[in-house]
Amino acid sequence: MEGMPRHSTRLLFTLVAALVAACDSGPLAPGPSPPETFDWAGQPISLAPPPAGWRREGESSGGIRGARFVKERSVGEAIGVGDYYLLADRLRRVRLQEMVDQFATFDRRDFEKALRKAYAHTDSPFTPLEAGVAADINAALGRAAAAFRMNHRDGARTELGVALSAAERLRFTLGDVLDAVVFTPERRAEPQRWLVVGRREATIGGEPAVIVDYTFDTPERRLHGREAYVVHDSHLFVATFLGLDENLRVFDRVVASIRFP
Amino acid sequence: MTTRGFPLVVALLPALLAGCGSGEAPRAFELGPHRGQVHVPSGWTVLDQGRQWRLRNGEAELVLQDLGAAGPEGIRSEVERARDLWREGRVEEARWRLRNVVVPRDLFPAVVEREAFWGAWSAFYGDKATAVPYAAIDPAFSDVLARVDALPPLDLPALADGGLKRLGHDQRRDVKSRQPLKVGGRDALDVETWNRLSHANPQRFLFIAHDGYLLALYTARQADAAALGAFASVRDSLHFAAADSARR
Numbered sequence: 001m002e003g004m005p006r007h008s009t010r011l012l013f014t015l016v017a018a019l020v021a022a023c024d025s026g027p028l029a030p031g032p033s034p035p036e037t038f039d040w041a042g043q044p045i046s047l048a049p050p051p052a053g054w055r056r057e058g059e060s061s062g063g064i065r066g067a068r069f070v071k072e073r074s075v076g077e078a079i080g081v082g083d084y085y086l087l088a089d090r091l092r093r094v095r096l097q098e099m100v101d102q103f104a105t106f107d108r109r110d111f112e113k114a115l116r117k118a119y120a121h122t123d124s125p126f127t128p129l130e131a132g133v134a135a136d137i138n139a140a141l142g143r144a145a146a147a148f149r150m151n152h153r154d155g156a157r158t159e160l161g162v163a164l165s166a167a168e169r170l171r172f173t174l175g176d177v178l179d180a181v182v183f184t185p186e187r188r189a190e191p192q193r194w195l196v197v198g199r200r201e202a203t204i205g206g207e208p209a210v211i212v213d214y215t216f217d218t219p220e221r222r223l224h225g226r227e228a229y230v231v232h233d234s235h236l237f238v239a240t241f242l243g244l245d246e247n248l249r250v251f252d253r254v255v256a257s258i259r260f261p
Numbered sequence: 262m263t264t265r266g267f268p269l270v271v272a273l274l275p276a277l278l279a280g281c282g283s284g285e286a287p288r289a290f291e292l293g294p295h296r297g298q299v300h301v302p303s304g305w306t307v308l309d310q311g312r313q314w315r316l317r318n319g320e321a322e323l324v325l326q327d328l329g330a331a332g333p334e335g336i337r338s339e340v341e342r343a344r345d346l347w348r349e350g351r352v353e354e355a356r357w358r359l360r361n362v363v364v365p366r367d368l369f370p371a372v373v374e375r376e377a378f379w380g381a382w383s384a385f386y387g388d389k390a391t392a393v394p395y396a397a398i399d400p401a402f403s404d405v406l407a408r409v410d411a412l413p414p415l416d417l418p419a420l421a422d423g424g425l426k427r428l429g430h431d432q433r434r435d436v437k438s439r440q441p442l443k444v445g446g447r448d449a450l451d452v453e454t455w456n457r458l459s460h461a462n463p464q465r466f467l468f469i470a471h472d473g474y475l476l477a478l479y480t481a482r483q484a485d486a487a488a489l490g491a492f493a494s495v496r497d498s499l500h501f502a503a504a505d506s507a508r509r
Contacts, residue, residue, distance in 0.1 A: 036460055039435070049460075058458030067459045104371040 037261055038081075040065040041088035043235035045205075048257035050079055050250050063087075063181070064238055069254075075221070077243025079251050081258075084236040087177055090130060091234055092120050092137055093167040100160050103153075111148050111156070115141060118163070127176050129169070136166035172234040174208055181238055183212045183227045193217045194225075204230040204239075205258040216242065224248060232260040287498065290314060293327030295469075295476045297445060300498035302491045315481070316495070321488040323495060328424050328475040329363065332415040335473030336362055340409060343385075344402045348395045359385050365423055368412050378408050417441070421450045421468040424475050428466070433457055445499045447471055465492050471501070 037046045049056070054069035059080055066082020099106075099114050106114065119141055120134035140163035147155035185194035198213035209230035216223045226248060228239040239258070241251035287298040293312050301307055301316060305323075308315040313326035330339045339362045346355035359382070369375035384401035387393060415423075418439060425436075433456065440451040444467065452466040465488075467478040478496060480488045 038458075038460065040458060056459040056461040058456055058461075060458065065458065105366070105369065105375070107372050107376070110372075 035257060035259070038067060040067075041083040041085040041235065042091070042094055043083060043088070043233055044261050045081070045083070045232075045237060046257075046259040046261050047081060047254055050254060054079065054250075066238075071243065071247065075223075075244065077223075077247055078241075079243075079254055080238075080240040081254065082238055084177070084181055084238055087126065087172060087180075087234075087236050090121055090126070090134075090172075091167070091170060092118060093164060093170070096137075096160065096164040096167050100157070100164060103157050103160065108148065112145070115145055120167075126172060126180065129171070133166050133170045137163045140166065170234065172231060172236070174210065174229065174231040174236070177231065177236050178210060178229055181236065182210070182229065183214055183225070185214075202228070204228060204255060205232060205260045207232050207260070226251060228255050230258070287500070290325065292325065292476065293329065294472070294474045295327055295501070297499060297501035299325070299495055299500070302494045305491060316491065318487060318491065320482060321485060321491065322481040323478065323488065323491055324481045325478050325495070326476070328427055328477050329361070330473055331363070331420045331423060331470060331475040332473055333368070333409055333412040334414070335475075336364055336412070337406060337409045338473050340402065340406055344399075347398055347402075350395075352393065353389075356385060363423075363427075368415075370413075374411075378405075381405050381408055417448055417450050417468065417470055420470050420475055421452055421466070424468050424477055425452065425454070425466065428477065428479060430454060434464070435460075437463070444469055444496060445501045447501065449496075451496070465489060467492075467496050469499075 033049045033051055035046045035048045037044050039045075049067070050069045050071075053072055055072050057068045057070060059066050059068040059082055063084055063086040064080070064082035065085045066080060068078055068080045071077040095114075095118050099118060102110075102114075118137075120137040122131070122134050122138070125131040125134065140159045144156040144159035144163065147153075147159060183196065185191035185196065188194050194214055194216050196212060196214045198211075200211050202209045202211050207230050209228055211226065211228045214225040214227075216225055223242055224245050226241045230237050230239075237258075239251070239255050241248065243251075287300050288307070289298050290296065292314065302318070305316045305318040308317065312329075313324055316323040316325065330336055339358060343355040343358040346352075346358060364378070366375065369378065381401065381404045384398065384404075421439070434454045435457045437453040437455050437460070440453075442449050442451055447469050449467055449469040452468065454464045454466070456462045463484045465480045465484050469476045478492065478499075480492055482488070484492070
C-alpha cells in the first residue's frame with residue numbers, strides 16, 4: 001500500500017459496493033422471516049411465517065380463515081394457521097360496540113342493516129352459556145328494533161347497550177370448543193389411512209394448548225401430520241402441518257413464534 | 262493491492278450515483294387539476310387516458326390518477342365551480358359536476374346533519390325541463406356552501422383511506438404500512454397493502470392531497486420488483502407546477 005492507508009481504501013470500496021447495491025432493485029437473499037401480525041376474524045395473532053420456499057395462500061375453508069404456506073417443489077407439504085371463524089362469528093361484542101359507537105349516524109335503513117348482522121346465532125351452541133347469552137342478545141335487539149321503528153331512538157340505544165352487556169359475558173375456553181375441531185380419522189375421507197400417534201398438552205403464546213400427531217398413508221409414502229389448538233380471548237386458532245418428518249421443525253418454529261399482541 | 266485504482270473509483274462515484282436516477286427527460290402531465298412533470302422510467306410506456314396515466318412495461322403497470330375532490334375543501338371548490346357554471350347558464354354542466362362530488366357519509370357526526378345536508382343539496386336537482394335561473398338557485402348554493410364549511414376537515418390519512426376505497430380496497434386487504442413523506446414539496450402518504458389472509462400480493466399507493474384534490478400513484482397489478490422500482494422512481498421524480506389548481 002502506498003500513499004493511502006489500507007483501511008481507507010477498504011472503506012471506499014465498501015462504499016462503492018453499497019452504492020451499487022443501492023442502485024440494484026433486485027430481491028435480497030432470503031433470511032429468517034420476521035414476525036407478522038394477522039387479523040383473520042377479529043383477534044390479532046403474531047407469528048413468524050416459514051422461510052422462503054413456502055408459497056403463501058389465503059385459506060377460508062373448513063371453518064378456518066387464515067394463511068396457508070405450501071412448500072414449493074415438494075410433495076404437497078403445507079403449514080396452515082387460522083382462526084376458527086365458525087366460533088369467532090358467535091362473538092357479538094365487537095359488532096355491537098360498533099353499533100353503539102355509530103348509533104348517532106344511523107337512519108332506519110342503516111340501523112336495520114346493522115341489526116341483521118348483529119343477531120346472535122342460536123343453532124348448535126358450543127356451551128349452555130352461549131345459548132343463554134344469544135337469547136339475551138336477540139331479545140334486546142328485538143326490543144331495539146321495535147323502539148327504532150317507533151322513532152324512539154333513546155330506547156333503541158339503551159337496548160343496544162343491554163345486548164352489548166350480554167355479549168360481553170360470553171367466553172369460550174379451549175375445553176369448550178376443542179371437540180369441534182380436534183383431529184380424528186373419522187372426520188377424513190378414507191379414515192383407515194389416518195392414524196393418531198400422539199396427543200399432548202402444551203403452551204402456545206402463553207395460553208394452554210393441545211397438540212395432536214398423526215400419520216397419513218398415501219400410495220407413495222407416509223406423511224406426518226401435526227395440529228395445534230389454542231384459544232385466546234375466545235378465538236380458537238388452529239395450526240396444521242402435513243408433510244415430511246424433516247419439515248416438522250419448520251412447523252414447530254412457526255408455532256413457537258405465535259404471540260397474541 | 263495498491264491505491265492506483267483509487268482515482269478511478271472516485272471518478273466512478275458520480276456515474277454510479279447518476280445511475281440511480283432515470284436518464285429519461287421529464288414529461289409534463291395534466292391530470293384534472295394536477296399539473297407537473299415526471300420521469301417515466303426507461304422501458305415504460307405511457308397511455309394517457311385523460312384523468313389518468315397508465316404506465317406499462319410488459320405485465321407491470323402503474324397508474325397515476327386524479328381522484329378528484331376529496332374532503333370539505335375539495336367539495337367547496339366543486340360547489341363553487343358548479344355555481345359559476347350555473348351563473349353562466351350552463352345548468353346541466355353544473356348539475357353534472359354536482360352529481361360527481363363524493364361526500365363521504367362519515368363526514369357527518371349524526372344522521373340529523375347528514376339529512377339536512379342532502380336536503381339542502383337536493384335543491385340543485387329539480388325538473389330537468391324547468392329552467393332554474395341563477396337568481397333562484399343562488400340561496401341554495403349559499404346554504405350548501407355554509408354547510409360544507411361546517412364539515413370537519415380531513416387529514417391526509419383520512420383522505421388516503423377514502424382514496425383506497427375508491428381504488429377498490431376492501432375487507433379482503435389490509436394496510437401493511439403508512440409512511441408520510443414529501444413529494445414534489447407536498448405532503449404525501451405512501452401506503453402498502455397486502456392480502457388480509459396471507460399477507461401476499463402486496464400493492465403500493467401514493468396519495469398526494471393539494472387544494473382539496475387527491476392524486477394517486479399505484480401499482481395496478483402484481484407489485485413485483487420491477488413495478489416497485491418504477492413506483493419509487495416515478496414517486497421521487499414528481500414535480501408540480503406552482504399554480505396547478507388554477508384549472509379544473
